[in-house]
Amino acid sequence: MQLTGDRFTSATAVFGNDLATLPDYPAEIRAPAGTLAGVSAFQIHFSSHDILTSGDSPGVLVAMNPAALKANIKDLVKGGLLIVNEDSFERRNLEKAGYGEDPLEDGSLDSYQISKIPMTKMTMETVREFGLGKKEAERSKNMLALGILCWMYSRPLEPTLEWLTKKFEKQPKILEANIACLKVGHAFGETAELAAFEVKPAPLAPGRYRRITGNQALAFGLIAGSVQAKLPLFLGSYPITPATDILHELSRHKNFGVRTVQAEDEIAAISMAIGAAFSGHIGVTTTSGPGLDLKAEALGLALSLELPLIVVDIQRGGPSTGLPTKTEQSDLMLAMYGRHGESPLPIVSAYSPPSCFWAAIEATRIAIKYMTPVILLSDGYLANGAEPWRIPAISKLPNISTRFASQPNVGDDFWPFLRDDETLARPWAIPGTPGLEHRIGGLEKADGSGNISYDPDNHEYMTQLRAAKVKAIEDDIDPLEFDGDADAKVLILGWGSTYGAIGACTRRLRARGKKVARAHLKHMNPFPKNTGEVLKRFETVVVPEMNMGQLSRLIRAEFLVDAISINKMKGLPFQAGELEAEIERLV
Template structure:
């Protein structure tokens, strides 16, 4: 029997590989003479926005991990452009990461950010429409020069023409401060600029009393083969923290207490739907005592599964990157005929192309897992718009007399169990 898994490309789950209830970041005391004021909030929505090369996804991911380790309930919304290498500083090239965290149970990443971090004029213009009056906006003033502003249609600087008067704007020369903080490392200006996202992360970590140890450990691990770059990023991160602590422009910091339904202390993994599904397929292969074969053609947002499974040859996993979607499922079906646990991964446009071979698998009664990581639109569609758009196609997109069980996971972590269930049914 052929079994199909239909899933949205999972956002980060509400757990991270860190100690929940871990050590809180340093803080100043209650407001007094020369001291910072601390305000307590029940929830906050933060959006990091910048050019695709500014590292907004990494910045958001690290803030998310520290927030999860602190014990807040959270929901995230990564948003990256569909265009391939859109010109730097243009509206189509803006990438953002939104995080909603609270001291109580929340269900969505939110609509209107309380804080917008804009790394350039394009990021400000692309996101200002979502920001409510009175919200805080942190802007990298180094990028608000004539040419970058002209690229997105600003005739005058929004930082000076009064158009942002309804917001609490914090102008910060992020690039200059980062380069100054990294002088001792002897990096080129371009290399030093790359760490400005860590400066911004340090500043936001100070504002919301996020733990810092996990991020420093992560940076040293990520750049283990380049210790100078690792220490430069850690230094930029600390410089951002210290800037928040010492500057008069940030007189207030905020506390969001851990959620009452927080996870018990322990080690948790920050996991996406694609990663959980990959691990589930490997587990299914081991339990069934069958070699795992993946026949696939790269397609956003399913390619992560191909990338991940290719790392696990030690578990008898064989991955095949075919020349197109039809060849991918054809190879998988051949592997099923040969006795393998056969899988093909795709998105909605690929399911349309694979339909004929799915029908063949049903008629031959061969076990085959078709994994549909969903996105909006037919054909080329909207590759960065992940949504549950393929359900009817998964249920009915075949010839008559070709029934296929459909397993639909409900969360990123549930993708692990869904993979096991689908393999068992097939």
């Protein structure tokens, strides 16, 4: 089903609609087929105008078996169109899904428009001539369903045909079977006179577009940052859901000087990245919450060494193994404070799939300019969700200057911790450069010389210096902007993937005459310099988060603003409707 949704998304992007998607699949590699635990779903919201979220309640639901129906029927709007594979509604499958009676016959679905299609029989008849086994043949029914949807929404078949040809070029029988099913489904939609919908292309700004997921955008942004900095990129990564796609994507781009290593564990992965940063690379490691836990000690080492390291955390439901394939925003406090000692570091947050590209470049810029590790926060919703992305011109990318130390800086000696007056960054010296011999390590360093020091006054000074370096970044980032009525009394403040839901909710409230404003944080540490000023303009600040109120607590502590929390921890993103109702209840 993920493949079907992905192909429909690509066809929709080619057609020119704006869109947003929500893939939703189980954590098990092979969950029992036909059970509620094994249901894999894919939601797409597309329109002729700009789209901010993957949608609240779908108007069309395609259920391939009873379990899929039971898991998702609650989300379908009343009067919506329900398309079912009627062949799968046999007693065995009904029992596995927990149905006592056939819902297609007992009247429980009378509030929906139902289209019952014998997809399995149609598929088996279509592929009989290709001599496939039963399992391979049945898999083709997803292409038949895709063909039906493409007819209903006038989606072009060409993108899917091209993809199938490339995917199965070495398996001609499977290729022919899938193409045949796609075309049969398309023809069936026309001959059966199914409901047809016209969704015209969206008026997008001129430019070249492509469909992109958050993880793809992160990978491209890291590459762009390395190119702009004229530095090779090294990724040390241990596979973990939902971050692994970044490793896969970066491994395809060796032509840009990218080096990737699949490490044996999380600690090895970050240690390799630290070593790469020491040797003059942009060191990157990718992970999710459980992996960030394990990287904590090495991240403290990178902070002590003051090396440019980027740690990408694709947040998921926790604690422990938690919900590997479900989204959450529960690592903000971990990113802020999850290291022993006083160890502040910059935190950058992406807020949409395309914004992941720019967040990666920004993390690269900060890491290099200030010689510091940076944590980049995304989450499962952004990582797997897709949107159209307007490919930027190279001239629009920021310049990232890199300066390596080239000569001694104190007489004939090289002091590795003699700092830049503006950024407080230490010099970056490549090992092996004549005259720049120096040592690094986790023990506290003397200011300037970098020699091991246990002096209490020096330790306090170095602690304050490291904090001041991070604090100074607030003068080098964009101020917090808000949009809304000048006399609005309510501000909805967000971060990360709540961006779309907050935007859609704000639109709805304003359309009903409510005066509300919105603002969205992209830098979580330090906050933009004017954050306190913006917050105190409003009588009420509401903070929706997919956690128990982590940003709200930071806001209260930092700015003495009594922020109101709206929290959700269901492994799914906020819906604009539920956010709208909750804000009206609270304010």
